[in-house]
Amino acid sequence: MEKKAQERTLMSYTPEIKVVDCTLRDGGLVNDFFFTDEFVKDLYQANIKAGVDYMEFGYKASKEMFDVEKFGKWKFCDDKDIRAVVGDNKTDMKISVMADVGRCDFKKDILNKKDSPVDLVRVATYINTIPAAVEMIEDCTKKGYETTVNIMAISKSNDVDIDAALELLCKSSVGTVYLVDSYGSLYPEQVRRLSEKYLEVADKYGKKVGIHAHNNQQLAFANTTEAIIKGVSYLDATVSGMGRGCGNCPSELLLGFLKNPKYSINPILKFIEQHIVPLRASGVIWGYDVPYLLTGLLNQHPKTAIQFMKEKREDYHNFYLELLDNF
C-alpha cells in the first residue's frame, strides 16, 4: 500500500502530481471533435514541452451507436489516428482515451496495450453503472492498460452511495478514482470534504485520486488547487479551459500554479496564440457565462444553458425562472 497523501502547501514540491490534458476530449464536446490535424499535432508537441503527463485524445465511442459522419475522428480515437500524430510516442508523456460506460464497444475497440499507442483508459460512469464500469476496468487492466474511473454527477448523489461506490471501485484493479464536478456546482469547501472522503478510501487500497472540475461558477481552478492541497494527484485541465459549456480548469492557470519545475506555461501560451485565438475567432464558443452559472448554482446538467447560448438568448432572468421549474 502506498503512503497516505499528506496535505500540501503552496511551496510543496509534489512529484506525484500528474497533469492530464483533456483539451481534445472535453473540448471536442464543443465542436463535435472537428479539430484540424495541425491543431492536434501542435497540441501534442505543446503538451510535451509543457511537461504535461497525459494527453487525452478523445473518446472511444461506439461506431454502432454514433454516426462517424457526424463527428470528427477524436470521438472514436482509432489507434491508427493516434499513431498518425504520436508515432510510437517515444516521449515522457502518456496517451489516454476516455470510454463511457454503455457508449463504447470496449471488448472489440480497445485492443491489447502492446498493439496500441494508448497507455491509459479512463472509464466514465454514473454511480448506478459501477458494476459495468468495473467490468470495463478489469478488461482494460487485463489488456495491459493503466486505468482511471470518473464517477460522474456525484453532486446529485448522497454520501452513502458515494461511499459504497468508492469501496467497489477501489477494490477493482483501477489505478485512480476521479472526483468529478459534472455540473460545476461544488464550492471549494465541498471539494475539500469530498477530496478527504475519496482519499481516505483510495489510501486504504493504494489508489490515487484525481479531480475533473467544471467552471460554471468560476471555481474550476480554485477547486483544483484545493484538491491538490488535500492530496489529490491527477489533475484534469484543458487549454484555455476548452470544454463543454463553460469548460474546465485552464491548463495555463494550473501550470502557472504548480511548483514542480518540470512544468512550463510557455508552450501553452504559444499554442493559445497559434490555435485558440483563431478557433475562438472562427465562432467556436465556450467559457464562463451567466447561463452556466445558473445551472451550476442550481446543480443541474448544463444542457439547458448550452441550448440557451446556441439560441443567442440574453433573457437571463427568464432562463433562471425556467430552471427553477426543473426541480
Next chain:
Amino acid sequence: MEKKAQERTLMSYTPEIKVVDCTLRDGGLVNDFFFTDEFVKDLYQANIKAGVDYMEFGYKASKEMFDVEKFGKWKFCDDKDIRAVVGDNKTDMKISVMADVGRCDFKKDILNKKDSPVDLVRVATYINTIPAAVEMIEDCTKKGYETTVNIMAISKSNDVDIDAALELLCKSSVGTVYLVDSYGSLYPEQVRRLSEKYLEVADKYGKKVGIHAHNNQQLAFANTTEAIIKGVSYLDATVSGMGRGCGNCPSELLLGFLKNPKYSINPILKFIEQHIVPLRASGVIWGYDVPYLLTGLLNQHPKTAIQFMKEKREDYHNFYLELLDNF
C-alpha cells in the same frame, strides 16, 4: 468589543455579512466613469432589490489633480450628482464613495454627513501612507461617516509591515479593514491565512474585516467565499465582475452563493440583460484573459496587461517574457 468571528460553513446564516457593490467605482476604471444616467439609476434600483447593503458610486477624486473634462462625474461623486439618483435614499441600502490617500481633497470635498447622501467613506491607502489614511479616517469619522480602509498591494508587503499596519488602523476610528488582492495574485490558501491575520487584530479592537478580490487567476469569487468561511463580513462585488483589467468578484456569483434570504440574484440578472450586454456590445472590455493571468501569476500591477489588451496584441508568450524582465 464585539464577538470573535466564527468559522462558517456553507449552511451558515450570516446576518453580519454586508455586500458592497463597487460596479461604478471599480468598473469606472474601465470606461473612465462615463456611465449613462440610466445605467446608474437602474443599478441603484437593482441593488436595492437584490438586497445589496452598500452601493459605491465612485471616487472622491481631487478636481485640482484630475481634469473633470476627461472623466465621467462618478470619478468625483459630487453630492448633488448622487442625490440626483438617490434623492434622500430612503432605503435600507447605504451609499459609499472611495477616497484615495493623496488623490483627494477630503477636507474640502467631503462635507458633513448631515449634509450628504453618503453613509460610508472608504479610504484606500498603500501600506506606506497609513498615517495619511488615519488622518482621513479620523476626519471622516468626525464628520459623521462610517469608514472602511483598503490596504492595497499587500501581496508585495511582508508580514511584519502588514501586522504593524493592522495595529495602527484598528486603533483608529475605522469600522472595517479590507483585505485587498490588488494584483489578483493571491491563492485561496493565502487568503485564508491573511483573513485569519486580519480577523485576529480586528477582533481585538472590535472591528470588521472586508475583502476586495481581483479575478486575474479566476479566483476572485473563490477567494471571497474562502474569506467568508473564515469570518470576513464586508464583501466587495461588481455586476458581471466589471472592474479594472480582469475585474472583480461578480455580484451574481456572490449573491447566488450567500444563503441569507435577504439577497436575490434576479434583479442583477435583469440588470445584466438591460445594461451589461449592451455595454459589452459597445466595445467596453473587461474580464479574465491570459495577460491578466500572467500579471497575477507574477504578482505584478495589471497596467502592462491592460496596455497589451488595448493594443490588441495576442503574442502572449512574448508578453510573458517581457513581464519576467520586470523583476
